[in-house]
Amino acid sequence: GEDVEQSLFLSVREGDSSVINCTYTDSSSTYLYWYKQEPGAGLQLLTYIFSNMDMKQDQRLTVLLNKKDKHLSLRIADTQTGDSAIYFCAEISNDYKLSFGAGTTVTVRA
């Protein structure tokens, strides 16, 4: 079965970069995802990366994928207070079910 692991907490100063790390186990995953959950809300898809890519950049977000080590990271440049949220890493199985990590709570301090 799939098992996605993330560290639970990250504290970062406003204006610094945040890096959230994730490891996954299913080497057949075709896509890997980052979702964001703000307080009291549902999850929103931030970005996703296809498994044949090793990097994807979208404005302040950079996703790095190391398929050999099954390691995924999300870098947020110039972190703002609005980036405070829980970030979930997820992988997809062959039958199109998503497996989520436990989520990393990012706190941005002034």
Added chain:
Amino acid sequence: NAGVTQTPKFQVLKTGQSMTLQCAQDMNHEYMSWYRQDPGMGLRLIHYSVGAGITDQGEVPNGYNVSRSTTEDFPLRLLSAAPSQTSVYFCASQPRTPGVLFFGEGSRLTVL
């Protein structure tokens, strides 16, 4: 478009009571699913449906029932509520792109 709408947002039940969490989407997505979110455990899949008339179990299906009579609606039924079902429940729908889920705002359920 309203997206994915869940009701109720909050509910308190006594042990043994039954209830239905409603979920509706107006995006004509074939795939819908229910997750529960518990602290430190991420989201776990309860049931899912790949189209009207078709449902299947996810990772934690016990104590829950679903049906999918229309493309738009995917209600989740708790048959006899237990304190272990205290959680936040999320409904999601998905277009053809794998893994791109649209979530509702969640339903917070407390079972006493």
